[in-house]
Amino acid sequence: MREFNTFGPVNPTEHYHVNRVAVKADLRARIDKGRYLTLNAARQTGKTTLFREVVAELEAGGAYFAILLDFSALRGFSGARLYERLAVDLAVQAGRLGVPAPAPLRDHGDFLDWLRLCVRQRGQRGVLIIDEFDAVQEEALTNLLSLLRAMYLARYDPLYPALHSVILVGVRDIPSLLHGTQSPFNIADSFVVPYFTAAEVADLLGQHTVETGQPFAADVVAAITRETEGQLFLVNRLGQLLTTEIVPGRDRAITNRDLAYALSLLLSENNTHFASILSKATPHRSVLLPMLLYGEQTSDFLAPTTQDLLMYGVLRAVEDAQHLRFARIACPIYRKLLLMRLARPELDPPVNGSVANRYLTGGVLDFDEHLAANPLLAEHGPVFEQTVAGKAVRTYLVAAA
Ligand SMILES: Nc1ncnc2c1ncn2[C@@H]1O[C@H](COP(=O)(O)OP(=O)(O)OP(=O)(O)O)[C@@H](O)[C@H]1O
Numbered sequence: 001m002r003e004f005n006t007f008g009p010v011n012p013t014e015h016y017h018v019n020r021v022a023v024k025a026d027l028r029a030r031i032d033k034g035r036y037l038t039l040n041a042a043r044q045t046g047k048t049t050l051f052r053e054v055v056a057e058l059e060a061g062g063a064y065f066a067i068l069l070d071f072s073a074l075r076g077f078s079g080a081r082l083y084e085r086l087a088v089d090l091a092v093q094a095g096r097l098g099v100p101a102p103a104p105l106r107d108h109g110d111f112l113d114w115l116r117l118c119v120r121q122r123g124q125r126g127v128l129i130i131d132e133f134d135a136v137q138e139e140a141l142t143n144l145l146s147l148l149r150a151m152y153l154a155r156y157d158p159l160y161p162a163l164h165s166v167i168l169v170g171v172r173d174i175p176s177l178l179h180g181t182q183s184p185f186n187i188a189d190s191f192v193v194p195y196f197t198a199a200e201v202a203d204l205l206g207q208h209t210v211e212t213g214q215p216f217a218a219d220v221v222a223a224i225t226r227e228t229e230g231q232l233f234l235v236n237r238l239g240q241l242l243t244t245e246i247v248p249g250r251d252r253a254i255t256n257r258d259l260a261y262a263l264s265l266l267l268s269e270n271n272t273h274f275a276s277i278l279s280k281a282t283p284h285r286s287v288l289l290p291m292l293l294y295g296e297q298t299s300d301f302l303a304p305t306t307q308d309l310l311m312y313g314v315l316r317a318v319e320d321a322q323h324l325r326f327a328r329i330a331c332p333i334y335r336k337l338l339l340m341r342l343a344r345p346e347l348d349p350p351v352n353g354s355v356a357n358r359y360l361t362g363g364v365l366d367f368d369e370h371l372a373a374n375p376l377l378a379e380h381g382p383v384f385e386q387t388v389a390g391k392a393v394r395t396y397l398v399a400a401a
């Protein structure tokens with residue numbers, strides 16, 4: 001029996017898995033065109049799962065070979081030690097590809113020569129994929145980017161065999177890594193991994209129903225899509241809570257009331273996904289509070305704060321009916337999480353008259369008091385009550401069925 005996965009890449013034999021045909025085709029098309037690109041998305045958005053599947057399909061087709069590296073193991077290394085560690089990983093890839101390991105690997109120059117050797121020996125299109133490329137320190141990264149740029153620019157010269165495509169996978173984009181200095185990788189295209197569509201959420205949850213016979217009541221799937229907007233980890237985590245902790249028996253359907261309970265459990269847990277969102281959101285609390293409380297949006301995509309919050313997935317760029325782009329809190333679950341966490345005085349004592357102060361009672365965000373003033377919260381019925389600093393606080397989630 002498969003299950004919902006919430007830790008790391010998805011394995012379709014063990015986990016419910018959405019075959020993201022359209023997204024894979026899009027990435028595949030960029031690779032076919034010979035692009036050198038970054039694949040950026042916030043934590044737990046399906047980056048690793050996506051490129052692994054695309055690479056497996058490419059290699060199975062016979063026209064491509066792939067070199068797969070993960071720089072998270074190089075974090076903290078620099079200079080000669082970094083290249084010693086990298087050499088170990090390259091030797092593994094060399095074994096897989098049947099090419100000689102790099103000897104020696106003193107610096108990025110030797111790395112470039114080895115990449116060219118791979119292309120020459122294999123005689124196929126080469127794709128280099130570096131997961132967590134943003135883990136290495138800035139100097140090594142700049143050298144790597146210069147090396148890839150040199151390879152890209154000489155790609156039509158038969159004397160210098162070049163990789164057909166390069167994909168750098170990570171959370172941080174290159175301008176932010178290089179602090180705005182001119183990037184040597186300005187040849188790169190950027191691929192953004194989208195959230196699940198409503199149909200993909202229904203596909204994932206439907207797999208549980210097919211395998212166990214346990215249905216989700218008609219409006220529950222729509223409510224999960226509304227609350228998560230398709231954020232990949234959140235959809236899986238709600239599926240997991242509902243089917244393992246809240247309704248572990250398979251003899252009844254999952255209802256909206258169960259979902260309300262699952263949301264309250266989710267919002268009180270200390271998972272790494274929320275920790276990452278909170279750590280990126282907290283420094284920008286004053287920008288976020290009006291968005292959280294009044295549903296404000298921004299179209300100022302050039303503002304460094306907007307860029308940062310988009311990059312880390314706190315905000316999401318969406319289009320209105322007129323196709324105008326704007327950024328807003330990425331999904332209702334983040335809004336609830338951030339409301340509960342950011343509107344608390346211990347982070348930054350509110351100044352009289354500030355947005356935060358108007359919504360705090362006894363130092364705690366009071367959902368009851370401000371329900372009338374806040375249509376965003378009025379959509380939701382009360383679900384759970386907790387005592388914070390000696391005061392009962394109610395949290396409003398989705399309306400119970
Ligand atoms: N194709 C898929 N079908 C179902 N769930 C998926 C799929 N891809 C990703 N997920 C969900 O997203 C989670 C994260 O996937 P993955 O590790 O591929 O993302 P990532 O962006 O590389 O994460 P990280 O930033 O932690 O490296 C998985 O644990 C799973 O819950």
Ligand SMILES: [Mg+2]
Nearest residue numbers: 047048049131
């Ligand atoms: Mg990953």
